[in-house]
Amino acid sequence: MxxxxxxxxxxxxxxxxxxxxxxxxxxxxxxxxxxxxxxxxxxxxxxxxxxxxxxxxxxxxxxxxxxxxxxxxxxxxxxxxxxxxxxxxxxxxxxxxxxxxxxxxxxxxxxxxxxxxxxxxxxxxxxxxxxxxxxxxxxxxxxxxxxxxxxxxxxxxxxxxLDSATSARLAPVWSAMRTEVLGGQLLDIAVEASGDDSVEAALQIDRYKTAAYTVERPLLIGGTLAGAGPELLEVYSTFGADIGIAFQLRDDLLGVFGDPSVTGKPSGDDLREGKRTVLLAAALDAADERDPATAAALRAGIGTDLSEAAVDDLRAQMIDLGAVDDVERRITTLTDSALAALNASDVTEDAKRRLTAMAYTATRRTS
Amino acid sequence: MxxxxxxxxxxxxxxxxxxxxxxxxxxxxxxxxxxxxxxxxxxxxxxxxxxxxxxxxxxxxxxxxxxxxxxxxxxxxxxxxxxxxxxxxxxxxxxxxxxxxxxxxxxxxxxxxxxxxxxxxxxxxxxxxxxxxxxxxxxxxxxxxxxxxxxxxxxxxxxxxLDSATSARLAPVWSAMRTEVLGGQLLDIAVEASGDDSVEAALQIDRYKTAAYTVERPLLIGGTLAGAGPELLEVYSTFGADIGIAFQLRDDLLGVFGDPSVTGKPSGDDLREGKRTVLLAAALDAADERDPATAAALRAGIGTDLSEAAVDDLRAQMIDLGAVDDVERRITTLTDSALAALNASDVTEDAKRRLTAMAYTATRRTS
CATH class of the missing domain: 1.10.600.10 (Farnesyl Diphosphate Synthase)
Structure with missing residues (x-):
């Protein structure tokens, strides 16, 4: 067209x-x-x-x-x-x-x-x-x-x-992309409703609601349309899952610490909405281990109509508990592993440069 | 498969x-x-x-x-x-x-x-x-x-x-089927919200929400998959639209006059829900012309939590106003025109028998 x-x-x-x-x-x-x-x-x-x-x-x-x-x-x-x-x-x-x-x-x-x-x-x-x-x-x-x-x-x-052969190759990837993202959305509301605040649950949502849908499956769709072999598709899968999760982790940090004038949404809204993020899960995990009173305070505050001062308190607690460092480390680790897989692959040099730039944009952005 | x-x-x-x-x-x-x-x-x-x-x-x-x-x-x-x-x-x-x-x-x-x-x-x-x-x-x-x-x-x-050629033929029919039915559903809620109680609005909903979706497009899909030419598809279109609307008109009658033990749903529910049917529109049309007091009573009662006695009254009014006869006449006319188109066509004899039986089942059923 x-x-x-x-x-x-x-x-x-x-x-x-x-x-x-x-x-x-x-x-x-x-x-x-x-x-x-x-x-x-x-x-x-x-x-x-x-x-x-x-x-x-x-x-x-x-x-x-x-x-x-x-x-x-x-x-x-x-x-x-x-x-x-x-x-x-x-x-x-x-x-x-x-x-x-x-x-x-x-x-x-x-x-x-x-x-x-x-x-x-x-x-x-x-x-x-x-x-x-x-x-x-x-x-x-x-x-x-x-x-x-x-x-x-x-x-x-x-x-x-598309010609029949290409269409047949695309079918399972296209299908999985939609079935996965809808599953990720379902998981998201079920995890929030059930109150599961584990890191594992938050990562599983990130995996399907964001990573597979936003990066991995799109790359696989493009690769499949080009007739890529299984090895290259495997690289796309690794790169896509890692960068996709890192992208969401950055989003989680921005949802709590982002500058409203840059992100365009009130900072702290993720806390008021009670969004089940890895950031929150990591904070709760650490608090459960070291400081049950803070854990209880976090759980009581999250998902309520928090004042600006209360949001500031929660931010400080998340930093003190090491949750922000933990999420930053995860972003770095995921980005490194994604780029390592990409660089060792047969992806064209132009596309390597482009994907590297996209990876940094996705994981280091401020909005 | x-x-x-x-x-x-x-x-x-x-x-x-x-x-x-x-x-x-x-x-x-x-x-x-x-x-x-x-x-x-x-x-x-x-x-x-x-x-x-x-x-x-x-x-x-x-x-x-x-x-x-x-x-x-x-x-x-x-x-x-x-x-x-x-x-x-x-x-x-x-x-x-x-x-x-x-x-x-x-x-x-x-x-x-x-x-x-x-x-x-x-x-x-x-x-x-x-x-x-x-x-x-x-x-x-x-x-x-x-x-x-x-x-x-x-x-x-x-x-x-499907092979590429068949797939390409199917694409616009499959696409139109879904776009039409969603449009029919949208029209349905918009007409109900706006209070448009004209026969024309009710027929337009029947055309897209039921007829195109239930009979016309399925027939066209099957015909297209068989490689039918434009003349035969035109017959399917006429037959499908007519029988599909007649099917919905029968449904409307059953929704008000049906035997609950046969239809499986409380009779009169269409009146309590305020469903915008051709039956209701025809009754209102006749009442507006001949008996404004009855028209006002109908409009006031429809869509409210009617008692059994009130439902009985509305039923009697719809009969007296000639709306039931009007809808029955429409069903007969539509069925006749559908079968005339079918019988004059090149549809196989077996399928003619089958479609005739389906047409009668759809338009003369009691549940």
């Missing part, structure tokens, strides 16, 4: 993001007639979904998939490369579903600086003075729009019209 | 249902390792989803798709017929998502004689004494399980490994 563009093997991120968005726009255009046939209500709702998709920033999953393709020797100028770009872009529809549904599950009111989809439609219902419960209406619309995004992810992969 | 079975062109419904369930079971087995890798929480939740899928009765959508395949001259004994059966079966995963998510949207507590999925997980949360709101937890799990069903529908189609 893409027009030919030169230097696809050297695309800077901005150009790549544009190419992804063109692919998404071209696809949405193919669906417009069907959407419109149902009626203006559907046209309007889908327009809201597509606005949401086009507000999505960094396209990190498509970028890992495309780099995975290049790194395995995929030819970005070959006839089939447009199809590869479409498959990469389709990851953004999966992500749209994940975010829209997650925002219902987490009862989040803002996303990407805008009201979340369910809040938007609740507001419309309220403003129109419609019948029934506005919040319920908003959630219902958001459930359906998330479903559409999920369907469109598959439709875009199908529309890419 | 199916073992060879004789007489696939003459399968009685029971045997066909068994074949669909074997296809679904075989597919689920291929996903088990991925599911288990995430953890026992996921294994248990997915087991609940698959139980739900296997409780699903008549497999009406796969049956229309398979008949569409046979009717277009598809060879049920050919090498590719197992793949066709897999695609037919995949419709049951789409339906599982539609039902699980619809039950959240409608806040339904029972389905197929069992607690709905969100109620099941709310109960588990309550029984385990977990943290947070049990109902919210149940809905969250049900959102995710519906998503998995939707993904698996696509995964099963992909696993069917």
């Amino acid at each position: 893409q027009s030919a563009v030169d230097d696809r093997d050297q695309w800077p991120l901005g150009t790549f993001v544009d190419a992804v968005e063109t692919s998404l726009r071209d696809f949405v255009a193919t669906q417009q007639a069907t959407v419109d046939s149902v009626g203006p209500v559907y046209t309007d709702a889908v327009a809201e979904l597509t606005s949401f998709v086009f507000r999505g920033g960094k396209r990190i999953r498509p970028a890992f998939a495309w780099t995975g393709f290049l790194g395995a020797g995929g030819d970005p100028h070959a006839a089939g490369a447009d199809a590869v770009l479409d498959v990469c872009s389709a990851l953004e529809f999966v992500q749209a579903c994940a975010l829209v549904h997650d925002d219902i599950i987490d009862a989040s009111s803002t996303r990407r600086g805008f009201p979340t989809v369910h809040v938007t439609f609740a507001e419309r219902h309220r403003t129109a003075g419609w019948r029934g419960n506005s919040d319920k209406f908003g959630e219902s619309v958001a459930i359906l729009l998330g479903d559409i995004a999920l369907c469109w992810a598959d439709d875009l992969v199908r529309a890419a019209a | 199916q073992s060879a079975v004789d007489d696939r062109d003459q399968w009685p419904l029971g045997t066909f249902v068994d074949a669909v369930e074997t296809s679904l079971r075989d597919f689920v087995a291929t996903q088990q390792a991925t599911v288990d890798s995430v953890g026992p929480v996921y294994t248990d939740a997915v087991a609940e989803l698959t139980s739900f899928v296997f409780r699903g009765g008549k497999r009406i959508r796969p049956a229309f798709a398979w008949t569409g395949f046979l009717g277009a001259g598809g060879d049920p004994h050919a090498a590719g017929a197992d793949a066709v059966l897999d695609v037919c079966s995949a419709l049951e995963f789409v339906q599982a998502c539609a039902l699980v998510h619809d039950d959240i949207i409608d806040a339904s507590s029972t389905r197929r004689g069992f607690p709905t999925v969100h109620v099941t997980f709310a109960e588990r949360h309550r029984t385990a004494g977990w943290r947070g709101n049990s109902d919210k937890f149940g809905e969250s799990v049900a959102i995710l399980l519906g998503d998995i069903a939707l993904c698996w529908a696509d995964d099963l189609v992909r696993a069917a490994a």
Whole structure:
């Protein structure tokens, strides 16, 4: 669906993001007639979904998939490369579903600086003075729009019209990516509900909800599309799992210690929401061993409407308990092992440089 | 994925249902390792989803798709017929998502004689004494399980490994089916919220939420898999839209006048829930013209917790206003036009007999 563009093997991120968005726009255009046939209500709702998709920033999953393709020797100028770009872009529809549904599950009111989809439609219902419960209406619309995004992810992969052999190779990887991320989301809410605050539980969530979904599977999708052999795919798997977990661990630190003016969300919100992070689990682990009173105080405070002063106290305790050092060490260890695996591999030199940069961006960022 | 079975062109419904369930079971087995890798929480939740899928009765959508395949001259004994059966079966995963998510949207507590999925997980949360709101937890799990069903529908189609040409033909039909039904669901909640009680709005919902999804698109999927030409597909489209709407109109009558001991749901529930049916719209239309007081009484009563006596009154009014006759006439007209199109077509004689029987079952049933 893409027009030919030169230097696809050297695309800077901005150009790549544009190419992804063109692919998404071209696809949405193919669906417009069907959407419109149902009626203006559907046209309007889908327009809201597509606005949401086009507000999505960094396209990190498509970028890992495309780099995975290049790194395995995929030819970005070959006839089939447009199809590869479409498959990469389709990851953004999966992500749209994940975010829209997650925002219902987490009862989040803002996303990407805008009201979340369910809040938007609740507001419309309220403003129109419609019948029934506005919040319920908003959630219902958001459930359906998330479903559409999920369907469109598959439709875009199908529309890419890969040859049979490639399609057959892709099928199990594409399938596992979606089944895993949904499992990770389920695990997340179950662990939070059950109050399991172990490091192991938090790592298992990171593994499936973030690492496999954000880095590992996208790389494997790209590699598979390039026809990579099992050894290279194994390297992608190691690199992806390690960097993906490190990425989440950095996110956890930013959720507690990040600068709100840089991260764009109130610092300490992870503590107020009671998010089960490795950081928190490590703090509780250490406190259980050395200082049961602090452990009890942490457990009592987490997930409550903490004052700024209380958040500051919890931050100090996490540092004192060595949890921050522990998480920083984990990030370093994971990044080192990922880069070691990458550097010892047959991944192309260009892609090695690119993936190394992406690894640092993911694990050393401040937002 | 199916073992060879004789007489696939003459399968009685029971045997066909068994074949669909074997296809679904075989597919689920291929996903088990991925599911288990995430953890026992996921294994248990997915087991609940698959139980739900296997409780699903008549497999009406796969049956229309398979008949569409046979009717277009598809060879049920050919090498590719197992793949066709897999695609037919995949419709049951789409339906599982539609039902699980619809039950959240409608806040339904029972389905197929069992607690709905969100109620099941709310109960588990309550029984385990977990943290947070049990109902919210149940809905969250049900959102995710519906998503998995939707993904698996696509995964099963992909696993069917159709050849490229067939896959390319199928893509737009498969895509439209899902985009349309989600649009129909959205229209349904929007029409109910806005209070639009016109016949046109009710018919538009029937067209997309039921007819296209239940009969028309399944027939087109089957026909497309058999390589049917545009004329035959046009016949399927006419037949499917007409019978699909007639099916829903019969459902509407049963929802108000059906025998609870046969339908399995309390009669009059459609009136208590305020469902926007053609039946209700026709009654309101007639009342607006002839008897504004009755129109006002109908509008005031619909969607409230009506007593049995009040339900009886509304029933009598709907009969007196001619709405029941109107809907019965519509069913007859639609069935006649569908069968006329079918009989004038090149659909195979066997399939004509079968589709005629299915049309009568769908439009004359008592449950």
